[in-house]
Amino acid sequence: MEFKKVVGARRSIRYYQPWRPVESAKIQKVLEAARLQSNHGNAQLIRKAVVVVREETPKEIWDGLCEALYNQPAAAQAPVHIYWTIDMSGWDNLRPELLKLIEAGALTSSYGWSEQFVDDVVMKTPDFNVMAGDIRFAEWLSAIETGLAIGSGLLAAVDEGLGTGLLTGKRERIRELLDMPEHATPAQIQLLGYPAEDAEAGGQRPRPDFEELYFRGKWGESFERDPEVVQELVDAGAIQASAPQPWRKAEIRALAGLFGLPE
C-alpha cells in the first residue's frame, strides 16, 4: 500500500475475527518494521517484544493475559498479541553500538565522531548516556523509542491488510505471565488480526485542529495549513472521511450481536 494510504487507513480496531489466524510472515513483517526504527545512541536492545499467538499458548496463560488486559473484548478476539517491552538493560550496549555506527560510516570523523569522542564526551554526558543521569529521563527516553518502534509496527500491520490497535494492561501481571526479568517493563500491547468491523471502522477518529497542535517560529503562532496540501492528502487517502459515518451505529449494533456484547 502507498505510504500516505497506510497512514490514512490506520484505525484502532476493536473487533476482530477470532476464527481467522494471522500468517506468521505478516507478524514477522510487523516486527521487521519496528526493528528498523531509529534508536537513541543506537542502543538497539531496549525495545523488545514477546509475540503471543493464541493457538500456541496454554489456555491458562492466554486467559490470564486477556484478564491482565482488563478483559477488553478485543484482547480475546485478536489471535495475536505483541507485548512491546522496554528493557532498561539494553542501555548497557550504548558504547559498542555507537562504535558500530562509526564502523558503518554513519557517524563520521568529519562530524567529530571517534572512539575517543564516544569515551570522553558521549559516555560522560547524561543527555546521551542517559543511565549516567536522572533515571526518570532515561525511562522517558526509552519509552519514546519504544513508541517509535510500535508506531512503525502499527503502520506495517495496516500495510499487510491486518487490523491492529494498542491495549493497556496490568504491567506486573503481564511480566509475571510472560516470565519477564525485573529490568523489562511491558509498555503497550499491540493486537493483530483480521478485522470483524469494516477496516474503515466508522471513519477517521477526531483529532484537534492542525493549527492548535503545530506552531511555526514560536509557541502559539499556528503553522498555517495549506488547503491545496490538504486536498492532495485527501486524494492520496491520507485524510479520509471523519467518524462517525452514518452507518456506524448500525455496524456496532450488528457487531455487538455477533460477539454477544452490550450495544
Ligand SMILES: Cc1cc2nc3c(=O)[nH]c(=O)nc-3n(C[C@H](O)[C@H](O)[C@H](O)COP(=O)(O)O)c2cc1C
Ligand atoms: C499508548 C496507547 C494506549 C492505548 N490503550 C488503549 C486501550 O487500552 N484500549 C483501547 O480500546 N484503546 C487504546 N488505545 C487506542 C486509542 O484510544 C486510540 O488511539 C484513539 O481512540 C484514537 O483512535 P485511532 O487510533 O483509531 O485513530 C491506546 C492508544 C495508545 C497510543
